[in-house]
Amino acid sequence: MMSLYEILVFIHVISAILGMGPGMIMTLIVLKPKPKNMTELKHTFGIRNSLHLLTMIGGLLLLITGLWMGLLNTYLFTQGWYNFSLILFLIALAFGPVLLAPRSKPIKLMFKEHKGEEIPDSYEPLSKKLFNMEHLENLIFLAIIVLMILKPF
Numbered sequence: 383m384m385s386l387y388e389i390l391v392f393i394h395v396i397s398a399i400l401g402m403g404p405g406m407i408m409t410l411i412v413l414k415p416k417p418k419n420m421t422e423l424k425h426t427f428g429i430r431n432s433l434h435l436l437t438m439i440g441g442l443l444l445l446i447t448g449l450w451m452g453l454l455n456t457y458l459f460t461q462g463w464y465n466f467s468l469i470l471f472l473i474a475l476a477f478g479p480v481l482l483a484p485r486s487k488p489i490k491l492m493f494k495e496h497k498g499e500e501i502p503d504s505y506e507p508l509s510k511k512l513f514n515m516e517h518l519e520n521l522i523f524l525a526i527i528v529l530m531i532l533k534p535f
Contacts (some may be wrong), residue, residue, distance in 0.1 A: 384533065386411055386454065387454050387455065387461065388452060390451050390454070391451065392445045392452055393408070393443060393447050394443075394444060394447040394448060394451065397439075397440045397441075397443035397444045397447060398440065398444060398527070399440075400436050400439065400440040400443075400529075401436065401438075401439065401440015401441045401443070401444055402437070402523050402527070403439075404433035404434075404436045404437050405433070405437040405516075405519075406438075406491060406520050406523070406525065407433075408430045408433055408434070409428055409513045409516050409517065409520075411426050411429050411433075412509065412513075413428065413513070414530065415436075417501065418501075419499040419500065419501065420493075420496060420498065420499050420501055421499060422499070423493075423505070424493055427489070427493070434514065435492050436528070441456055443472070447457065448467075448468065448471070448524065449468075449483065452468075461533070461535075462535040463529045463530070463532075463533045463534055463535055466529060466535075467526045467529045467530060470522050470525060470529075471526055471528050472528075473522060474519050474523060475524045477515065477519045477522075481519075482512065482515055482516065482519070483514045484513055485508070485511045485512040488504075488505075488508050489505070489508050489509065489512065491518045492504060
């Protein structure tokens with residue numbers, strides 16, 4: 383029978399896959415293949431929104447299980463890799479409301495107000511700002527994964 387700690391590790395790993403996996407490909411959905419018109423663009427953003435739900439659930443479970451494991455095994459709080467991972471994770475969580483939401487609002491407004499099938503020229507610079515922040519967030523998540531696997535310090 384699995385201990386509570388082993389169950390938490392299991393949930394933590396599954397949550398990482400469900401939460402971080404879709405997050406890593408959300409940008410690619412809109413970029414490859416490049417949408418040709420507003421219908422396709424709106425569709426790709428709809429897929430992104432669906433995947434975002436998985437990233438939010440996975441991210442919340444990651445935080446809860448990670449902290450719970452730390453409370454069960456307080457030795458983790460003395461480990462640099464654990465504390466640095468936690469700090470990076472909290473920074474990545476702050477990306478949503480602080481960096482991503484303000485960059486996605488103009489795109490959502492464009493979807494609401496734009497008439498016609500042609501993708502407006504304003505979309506490209508707006509999406510570039512959003513996707514650059516998403517790429518940075520993905521790098522943070524990759525760093526966290528490396529820290530969790532290697533436990534270097």
